[in-house]
Every structure is written in C-alpha cells, then in structure tokens.
Amino acid sequence: MERSMLGHAGYLTTIPQNALNSMIDVVKGIEPEMGYGAILQVSEIEAAMRESRIRKTKTVCTYCGVGCSFDLWTEESATERRILKVEPAEGPANGISTCIKGKFGWEYVNSPDRLTSPLIREGDRFRKATWDEALTLIAEKFTSIKNTYGPDALSFISSSKCTNEESYLMQKLARAVIGTNNMDNCSRYCQSPATVGLFRTVGYGGDAGSISDIEQAGLVLIVGSNTAESHPVLATRVKRAHKLRGQKLIVADIREHEMARRADVFFRPNPGTDLIWLSAITRYIFDNGLANTAFLTQWVNHIDEYRQSLEHFTLAMASERCGVAVETLEKVARMIAEADGVCVLWAMGVTQHSMGSDTSTAISNLLLATGNYMRSGAGAYPLRGHNNVQGASDHGAMPNFLPGYQSVDDPDIRSRFERAWGVALPAATGLDNHQMIDAIHEGKLRAMYLFGEEMSLVDSNANFVSSALAKLDFFVVQDIFFSDTCRYADVILPASPSLEKEGTFTSTERRMQRLYQVFQPLGESRPDWRIIQDVANRLGANWNYRHPSEIYTEIAALTPLMAGVTYERLAGYKTLQWPVAADGSDQPLLYTKNFHFPDGKARFYPVPWSEPTDQTNQEFDLHLNNGRLLEHFHEGNMTYRTEGIRAKTPCTFVEVSPALAVERGITTGSLVQLTSRYGQVKVQAVVTDRVEGKQLYMPMNSTEEAVNRLTSRHTDTATHTPAYKETSVSMRVLEPHGESPLPRTNSRFGKPTPQRGVEVERKWQRADYRMPGNPLIQIQPAKES
Ligand code: SF4
Incomplete structure (x- = not known):
C-alpha cells in the first residue's frame, strides 16, 4: 500500500502503530506454520472492503505528449479532498507505467496558492472581484478596443495543456465573436516546424503510427530528443525493445543523455548541423544503390529534383561541418538502409532552430528514400511536448487554420463554418505568438486573452516578451495560479485544472482520450470551457454548451478529420487515433492506402542549409x-x-x-x-x-x-x-x-545496474527460498498435560 493511502484507505491502515506492530509480530510468528495463503486472504478481504470507501476516476496525464492514462483513487469530504493513489492499468499508451510526474505530481490541485476568485488590477495591486464584475469589464474593454482599433487589435492564445474542446471554443471566440484570426497556441514554441516538415512531404502533421510501431521497429533513430526525460514512458518502450528484442538504436545529440548512453551508435554533431548529416546520408543511400526504388517509383514524386538538391551534401562535407567521422556517417547510413523498419524520433533539439522546419523535412525525406512509411514499425515521430500540443493545433488554435487544418483563406471551408456559426469570418491569416509580441511593441495589437500558458517565461527572449505584455491596453490571463505572466494582467480569471473538468486530449500518437472529473472546481474557479463561454456570452454570443460532449458534437460535424469522434466512442479507456471516419473507424497507422495529397503520392522536398543564428564569438564564447x-x-x-x-x-x-x-x-x-x-x-x-x-x-x-x-x-x-x-x-x-x-x-548520481528484467526466478532458485501460498495447515490445539 502506498504511503499516501495510509490512514485514509482501508480498515487496517487506521490501526494505531503499536497495535499494528503487534499484529505484524503475530503474523511473523504464525507464518512458518500457516504459510502466506491465509494471510493473503485477509489482505484480499480488506482490499475488497476498502472499495466502498474509495472513488476511482479515469484521467489523462497533463505533463507530456505520451498520453498516459490511469485511475485516480480519491477520498473527498466536506472539508478535505485527498489523492490516495495513481493506478495505471489499462492505458493504451502506458499500460501499467507512469513516470515520476504522472505518479506523484498532483498535489498542486490542492495547493493553498490556487486562484479561487477573479482578480482585477487596481494600480499596482489586484483586488478580489466577482465573476460578474470581471466578465463585465472584459466585455466592455474588448468591445471598446474592437470598436476603436478593429478586431485585429485583439489576440487570443490557447493552452496546449487544456482540452480540445477548450481550444475549439477559444478559436471560435476569436473568429466568430471578435472577428480575428490572431489565434495561436504553444506549439508555436516547439512543434510547428515538425508539422511543416510532414505537411511538405507526406501530407498530415501527425505521427506516422503509434508508440507500438516504435517498439516494433528494427531500428530507432533519435535526433535532438532527450526522450528518457522528456517522454519517459515512451522511452521505456525503446529501452525494452533495444534490450530484449535486439532493436538497434542510433542517437544524434550534442548531449550524452541516457538514451545516448544506451545507443549502439551515438554521435555529437556540431550544434545546428543536423540537416547536413541527414541530407548527406540520404545522398549516400541513393549513390550506393541502397534506396528503396520500388517504393520510390510507386509512392514518391520529385525524385530527380531532390537528388539534384543533394549535390553538395557529400559525407566529406558533412564530416567537416558536423564534426562527425565519415566512417560513423557511413555506418549510420548503412544501418538505416538495411534495417527492417526505421522510426525516427525527434523533438526540440531539431525544431527549436532557425532551420527547424527544414531539418524536420530532411528527416522525412530520409524516411521516404528508404521506404520507411506505409508499414508498421516505421515512420516519422515528432514527439509532442505538452499533453495536448497536437490537439490544440488539430482544433483550430492556429492563425491560418480552422479546426482540422482547414485553411481560413478557403472560401468554401469558411462558408461552411459561417453557416454553422451564423457570422461572417475573417479570411486573412492572423498573427502567431511571435508576431503578436512584435505587434504589441509596434502599437498595432492592444489586447490579449491568454489561458493556461506561462508566456512571460517560456517564450524566447523573455525580457522582450515581458516588456511587450506590460504595454498591452488590456490583458486577460486565465490560470490556476498567480503565474509570472499574471503580473502583467488587468483581469485574472481562476481556472480549474484537468482533475476538475471533463474533455478530451490528443497525445503525440494522434490518440484522443477522455478525461473525467475527479473533484469539484476549487472555490470559485471554473473549467476553462465554461469561462470562455461566459466571456463569449457577455459579448453577445448566446452559446449554450452544458457539457464538453456537446462542444465535440459541433466539432465533429464541421471537421472531416474528426467526423466520427463521439464521447461514447471514447468512453472509459477507449481511444481513437485520427483521422476518424464518420463510421468511427480510425487509423493507428496513418498511411496505409495513400499519402495525404491529391494524387496520393508523397513528395520529396529539397531543403538547403544555412548558418545557425546567434553564433559564438570572442565575447559570447x-x-x-x-x-x-x-x-x-x-x-x-x-x-x-x-x-x-x-x-x-x-x-x-x-x-x-x-x-x-x-x-x-x-x-x-x-x-x-x-x-x-x-x-x-x-x-x-x-x-x-x-x-x-x-x-x-x-x-x-x-x-x-x-x-x-x-x-x-x-x-x-x-x-x-x-x-x-x-x-x-x-x-x-x-x-x-x-x-x-x-x-x-x-x-x-545513481549507477544503473543493467539486467534483463526483474529476474525474480533468481530468487526462486535460492536454496533457502520457500514459495508463498502453501496450503493452509490445521494448527493442532496444545495437548493438556
Ligand atoms: S510519460 Fe508523460 S504522460 Fe506519461 S506519466 Fe510521464 S509525464 Fe505523464
């Protein structure tokens, strides 16, 4: 039993310690004669009795894009709410696994620091306000700024930690109520370049398969991803396949992290040079007859044009620019070409560069050249950072796309949404997060509504960002804590974390999962979807969603990518991996019949290399x-x-x-x-x-x-x-x-001890080991003398 349950779960755990110690002594005393069988039965009975005292609610982790799901065991009274245990069992991404954050990182929901009522700025201080006051002020300010400067003077930032339904409502508020496409989410800070690389080459901006495909691959190539720390449970699948199944592992990173130490081949390219070695080994594969010509002929366009673009990328040139030996690059190229299925995993070590999109494109080009799409155990796997980075973008929290990556500048698409929403929609692409900051400094952007993001610290060049936020005429921040970003706000709205609401998340493998409400919202806090609806209605929207499932019914009707998604099809631990057809069939493997282009064929996309920015010099060395x-x-x-x-x-x-x-x-x-x-x-x-x-x-x-x-x-x-x-x-x-x-x-500071598994059989083989659960023996009453 876990310590968090002691004294709160079950009947035996509240027994005073000295009585418990005596009982343990009794058990130790009788165990040699009785065996464990009877003792374990007592434990089973106690476990069954405790069921009535514990509430178990399925939720989904909010700490990374792996999408671990589990039951939360809780106990709640009028004065206290307690998390007893996190129990993973049936999660399709994680099974019985979690990492330290998913297992233990939930105490914040009961923190005394939680925001529990709206706050309104008065000079340098904030005062508590009623919801009515806060919403009235927001409606007045947004209306006045819109009337004075136009709708594009306002901007909206959705949270990649919050639900799909909440991102959908935020972009609907921006587009349908205010009339602007100035709408973004934090994938702008991490994963947008990976999405662009996939849009260019294979058509969909999502992982090619599932985590199980990564586990099945003959070879995994990790580029610029500290997977063991950033996506821990997914990393365990690679570790397991590498250790037990002979999967090959190649890691390219400037830092020797855990996966690098486990790899068959680890090399450290100079910072910002991944595009060069990726292109060079692709050329080597072509030049040495190692490309998958049958796959290329049937499925890939622009082959000649792409091969010409590789002219400068020789192994010698790559070796010199990347600082990696020619022999290493040659070995890597051959291992990739000869492997039975290659999955490439990459993250911010690739995307957060001035060539992030181009390097992501180079990865996908390499996979095409070797025929590593359209089969299980292969493909491109950009590892999404936040739990719902994928979902926030999927559901339209972007300046150029309505939900389901439907372009804002397509008149047919726009008119479909206009008919459904009953308003005219803006056609021009809006500002992204980065452009919003520049527009504030230029005086063009006057107001912002942001929820669930610590923008003043996580955006790059934080001093420049903070000074922009301080210049806004009106800034609304919606969060669960008084974050650093709140310091610049005019109105702060108290939101509820994931455990206090329902909705859906979409994980890195395009997997949609439901989360269920564990606790009531704390104090006067509200789920984000309710708050966004409240703001919209103060602005005259007349929305009436009573539950997130009603929001999803609307999304599915307007979004072909999610046409068959319903809450019933996601009930409990059931999941769907988009695209989801109207009949509810989904696609764990993304490309089976064709690529997502009009002719069904993938496209090589040539990418040049340029010098990284912000280079070292004598002063910044x-x-x-x-x-x-x-x-x-x-x-x-x-x-x-x-x-x-x-x-x-x-x-x-x-x-x-x-x-x-x-x-x-x-x-x-x-x-x-x-x-x-x-x-x-x-x-x-x-x-x-x-x-x-x-x-x-x-x-x-x-x-x-x-x-x-x-x-x-x-x-x-x-x-x-x-x-x-x-x-x-x-x-x-x-x-x-x-x-x-x-x-x-x-x-x-630890020293891992490599072994193949738990190896419990070594304990069983010990001469002094007695198998538990021996049959119950009858204790004979002592004979009277
Ligand atoms: S691996 Fe990611 S999703 Fe899973 S428990 Fe850890 S942080 Fe949560």
Whole structure:
C-alpha cells in the first residue's frame, strides 16, 4: 500500500502503530506454520472492503505528449479532498507505467496558492472581484478596443495543456465573436516546424503510427530528443525493445543523455548541423544503390529534383561541418538502409532552430528514400511536448487554420463554418505568438486573452516578451495560479485544472482520450470551457454548451478529420487515433492506402542549409543548450508544489563539462553568471560529462532564473518557432564553491545496474527460498498435560 493511502484507505491502515506492530509480530510468528495463503486472504478481504470507501476516476496525464492514462483513487469530504493513489492499468499508451510526474505530481490541485476568485488590477495591486464584475469589464474593454482599433487589435492564445474542446471554443471566440484570426497556441514554441516538415512531404502533421510501431521497429533513430526525460514512458518502450528484442538504436545529440548512453551508435554533431548529416546520408543511400526504388517509383514524386538538391551534401562535407567521422556517417547510413523498419524520433533539439522546419523535412525525406512509411514499425515521430500540443493545433488554435487544418483563406471551408456559426469570418491569416509580441511593441495589437500558458517565461527572449505584455491596453490571463505572466494582467480569471473538468486530449500518437472529473472546481474557479463561454456570452454570443460532449458534437460535424469522434466512442479507456471516419473507424497507422495529397503520392522536398543564428564569438564564447528535465514540467508552476519532487530537484542548474570546469575553476555548486546578447541569469553549476567542451545545458525549471532571459528573437524561417537552441553566452564565476544544486538522492548520481528484467526466478532458485501460498495447515490445539 502506498504511503499516501495510509490512514485514509482501508480498515487496517487506521490501526494505531503499536497495535499494528503487534499484529505484524503475530503474523511473523504464525507464518512458518500457516504459510502466506491465509494471510493473503485477509489482505484480499480488506482490499475488497476498502472499495466502498474509495472513488476511482479515469484521467489523462497533463505533463507530456505520451498520453498516459490511469485511475485516480480519491477520498473527498466536506472539508478535505485527498489523492490516495495513481493506478495505471489499462492505458493504451502506458499500460501499467507512469513516470515520476504522472505518479506523484498532483498535489498542486490542492495547493493553498490556487486562484479561487477573479482578480482585477487596481494600480499596482489586484483586488478580489466577482465573476460578474470581471466578465463585465472584459466585455466592455474588448468591445471598446474592437470598436476603436478593429478586431485585429485583439489576440487570443490557447493552452496546449487544456482540452480540445477548450481550444475549439477559444478559436471560435476569436473568429466568430471578435472577428480575428490572431489565434495561436504553444506549439508555436516547439512543434510547428515538425508539422511543416510532414505537411511538405507526406501530407498530415501527425505521427506516422503509434508508440507500438516504435517498439516494433528494427531500428530507432533519435535526433535532438532527450526522450528518457522528456517522454519517459515512451522511452521505456525503446529501452525494452533495444534490450530484449535486439532493436538497434542510433542517437544524434550534442548531449550524452541516457538514451545516448544506451545507443549502439551515438554521435555529437556540431550544434545546428543536423540537416547536413541527414541530407548527406540520404545522398549516400541513393549513390550506393541502397534506396528503396520500388517504393520510390510507386509512392514518391520529385525524385530527380531532390537528388539534384543533394549535390553538395557529400559525407566529406558533412564530416567537416558536423564534426562527425565519415566512417560513423557511413555506418549510420548503412544501418538505416538495411534495417527492417526505421522510426525516427525527434523533438526540440531539431525544431527549436532557425532551420527547424527544414531539418524536420530532411528527416522525412530520409524516411521516404528508404521506404520507411506505409508499414508498421516505421515512420516519422515528432514527439509532442505538452499533453495536448497536437490537439490544440488539430482544433483550430492556429492563425491560418480552422479546426482540422482547414485553411481560413478557403472560401468554401469558411462558408461552411459561417453557416454553422451564423457570422461572417475573417479570411486573412492572423498573427502567431511571435508576431503578436512584435505587434504589441509596434502599437498595432492592444489586447490579449491568454489561458493556461506561462508566456512571460517560456517564450524566447523573455525580457522582450515581458516588456511587450506590460504595454498591452488590456490583458486577460486565465490560470490556476498567480503565474509570472499574471503580473502583467488587468483581469485574472481562476481556472480549474484537468482533475476538475471533463474533455478530451490528443497525445503525440494522434490518440484522443477522455478525461473525467475527479473533484469539484476549487472555490470559485471554473473549467476553462465554461469561462470562455461566459466571456463569449457577455459579448453577445448566446452559446449554450452544458457539457464538453456537446462542444465535440459541433466539432465533429464541421471537421472531416474528426467526423466520427463521439464521447461514447471514447468512453472509459477507449481511444481513437485520427483521422476518424464518420463510421468511427480510425487509423493507428496513418498511411496505409495513400499519402495525404491529391494524387496520393508523397513528395520529396529539397531543403538547403544555412548558418545557425546567434553564433559564438570572442565575447559570447559558449553554446547554451536548454530543455526539459525528468522531474519538472516546464518552469515548475505545478511540479514544484509536490514536496517529494521538489526535494529531489529543488532548483535549476547549468551543466558544465569537466574540461571547461577545469579551465574556469568551476566545481559542482559554483555560482556563475551567464550573459547572452539578450539578458543574464545567475545559476549554480553541475559538472558532468553529459555535456562536452564549450557547450552548456540549462533546464527550464525556474521562474526566478529562467533560461529564456538568455534566448533570442531569432526564429525558424517557416514557422516563427524561436531558435531557443541557438544561444551563445559568456560565463563569469561569482562564487567558486557552494553546495550542489542537486541533492545526493537525485537519480543523476545513481549507477544503473543493467539486467534483463526483474529476474525474480533468481530468487526462486535460492536454496533457502520457500514459495508463498502453501496450503493452509490445521494448527493442532496444545495437548493438556
Ligand atoms: S510519460 Fe508523460 S504522460 Fe506519461 S506519466 Fe510521464 S509525464 Fe505523464
């Protein structure tokens, strides 16, 4: 039984400790004669009796895009609500697995810091307000700004942590009520380039198959993804297949993370050069007769044009620019060409570059050249970061697409939505997140409504973003805590987290899942979909959704990609992987009969290489990499509120290589100041060989010393996703000695013991081992003397 259940679940756990100790002694005493059988029966009876005292509710994790689902065991009274246990069992993505965040990261829902009533700014302070006051003020301000400056002076940002239904309503509010396409979500910060790479080459912006395909692949290539920390449960599928089934693993990364240490081949390309080596090995595969010509002939367009574009990408050139030996590249090319199914996994190490879309395209080109689409155990797998990055974009929280990636500039599509919504819709593509910040500084954008995103810290060049938010005439922030972004708000609306509402999420494998309400909303907080509806109705919309299922009925009717999605088809642990036809059939494997283009064929898409931005020079002589951490979700607004997680990883840090540490006189615990062209932070060092030479790594888990104070305004050319991974800094030692920022109990100090599994049979084979559950024996009464 888990500690969180002790004293709250079952009948035996409330027994005083001294009585319990005596009972344990009795059990130990009789066990040699009785065996475990009878004792376990008592346990079974107790477990059955406790069922009536515990409520079990299925939910879906909100900490990453893997989409783990599980039952939450809870106990609720008039004065207290308690999470007893997270029990994974039937989740299609995770089975019985979760990571530390999914298992333990839920204490924040009961935090005393939760926002429980609306707040309105008065000078430099906020005062509590009623919902009526807050909604009236929002309606007045939005109307006045729209009347004065036009609808495009307002902007809307949806949350990739919130539900599909909530993103749908937010974009409907922007388009149908206000009349603007200034609408985006945080996939702009991470995954938009991967989507573009897939749109260009295979047609759909989603993973080619399921997590089970990744497990089945003959070879997995991981590029720019710290999968073991950012998508932990998905990583276990690769670890298992690699360890037990002989799956080959190749990792390309500038940092030697856990998956790199497990890999058959690990190499470190110079930062920002992935496009070069990917293109070079594709050329090598063509030149050496290793391409899948039968597949290419039947399924791929633009072959000649693409091969010509590879002219400059020789292995020699790639070796020189990427800093990887020719022999390594040749070996990688041959392993990929010869493997029985290749899945490529990539994440922000690829996408958060000025060539993020082009490098994603190069990955898909390589998969086409080797025929690694249209079969199980193969394909492209951009790993979505937030739990609902995929779903927020799928449901229209984008400046150029209505739900289901239907273009705003297509008159037929627009008129279908106009008939359904009863209004005229704007046709011009709106501003994305990045453009919104520039437009505020230019005085063109006057108001913003944002929910569930910590924009002032997670957008790149945070100082520039914060100064923009401070300039807004009117800013509405909807969140569960008083976030850093709230500091710039005029009205703050208290929202409910996932455990206090219903809806659907879509995970990285396009898998749609329902979450059910565990608790009532705390205080006066409300589910985001209700608040968005309240705002819309104050603006005259007259919406009347009583439950998220009613919102989904409307989505399905307007969105061919989701035509057959219903709440009944998603009941309990049932799931659907889009596209979902009207009869409810879905597509776990995305391309079976054709690619998503009019002629059904995929397209090679040539991509050139250009120099990364924000390069090192004499002054800013170190490359700063940055990203996620196993224990925390982003800046840590939720996970720092779980005591056990905070104890393991109490603050952020910067990883420094052993060589650089010697050169600069740094030890683990040293306090250093990092300065970039855009800002500075003070942070403690951890000396580790995970990083090499003059490369640093800083996780994003800090609100005080946020890494985005250092990152730039440079972006991916196609999507405006910030080039977070192209950052140069200088480092000054402030205090050479100090306590380690990571306690010794942190898993990074552990030494894994490789073994094939639990290997319980080794215990059974011991001479002194007695199998439990021996038949009950009759205890004979003592004979009277
Ligand atoms: S792997 Fe991702 S979805 Fe699964 S429990 Fe961990 S954070 Fe949640």
